[in-house]
Amino acid sequence: MASVTSAASSLTFGLSNTALQMSQSSSGLGYNLVSMGGSLSNKTASFPSLRSRQRSRITCAAKAETVEKVCEIVRKQLVLPSETVLTPDSKFSALGADSLDTVEIVMGLEEEFDISVEEESSQNITTIQEAADVIDKLVQKKGEAAPAASST
């Protein structure tokens, strides 16, 4: 993935559906967004309108944060050694989750994100990414249903 950054540190997530690369500028101005195949060109990425930048930042942060939280919950449930590397593609079953673990993970996610996952949807949750996708969809639906209380 191309990167427009000279950041000392960068956070890259292999999110298959968003393909966004987040980086923290060294001046600490927050996030510069580089979208692959999206509507933001490299130039406008540095100077997006305040509103779209914030909305993008929130969406981007939500997905990364979601993945992080899912990882946390999976680690806890499966009592994974700290050296176990988790990626969005990591399969629960390959990590040793049986059906009881998977249901407990889903329950943990429901509590963490205050959502309700239908049993049918929970069948589709086999990887960390899939969990994050289902969560983000449900959280978004919740947000749309409630009167808009968008953060600034």
Added chain:
Amino acid sequence: HRRLPAVIPTPPVSASPFPNPKSQYCCLSRNFSAALTPLLPVQLPSRMETHLWYVVPDEVKSAPLLSKYMELLPQSERDHVLGFRGDQLQKSALLARTLVRTTIARYQVDGHLDPRSLRFKRNIHGKPEVEWETKDGFCPPPLQFNISHTSSLVACGVTMNSLIGIDVEEKRRRTKNNILAFAKRYFTAHEVEHLNAIPDSELQQQEFIKLWTLKEAYVKALGKGFSSSPFNTFTIRVNTAAQESFCASSGIAVETLDSPQNLTNNWQFALLELMGSHYVAICLERQETGGAGKAFPIKLTARKTIPSVEDELVSGTNAVVTIGGSVTQF
């Protein structure tokens, strides 16, 4: 992607049979170039019988033996085994595939005894089945099987004709979530009541595990996948006078929520305590009933095995204790 390398002339002795991605060698020792000991045939279960086979992974320590087991599997299954993270998970996955292949091969259904030649497929809902070769008018027998495994136990149930589902779990398995919160979310009201009525938290935990394994076994027997039978759409009922917990004479039945007054008579259950450490739940499609809708007890033969090494008939010993359902052990 990890694959078993070809036999290398001087492999170092290794504790683990599983190829370390950083190392070029795995333990395909030259000393064990002979094939596994030929499998001893066993008689097919009769239509009224259920065979239970199990392996205790901790008792299978020989790395060369595990390598030989790996050789029984087609590449796709080897890849699947190696996809698990860590030796222990890989080992129980390997033993599960080995147990299924060697057990079914031993029944010599088509006159063969080669576990390698068995092919498996999944039905439209994902339940694994044997794909028999149909040649020269060979009519495959209605052999049914189901596997379940934890890191400490691998089990396979086999019947002739009866759909079967089995589930195994460690007795001391603890849920991370509070049991009643979990049950309220995923079980039915009756089951929540049943658990709620148990004052001792240790016993309550065990009852929860028993219910879980029975529910799993039912869904696996149905073979239609978990999404077609969410756990809160059917109740496992235990018929005892006390109604407080399972005991050996308790009948276990399933009742689906869409026909509440109509206890589904199609399915019968057994709940066993294995080696004092595990619960094994078995759900079978009922073949025939005795007079007035009464079911025959499940005729169970249980064998502990190390594939290609030894079998031990354990039914009727205290290694296999019936704690629910109507079971006769042979």
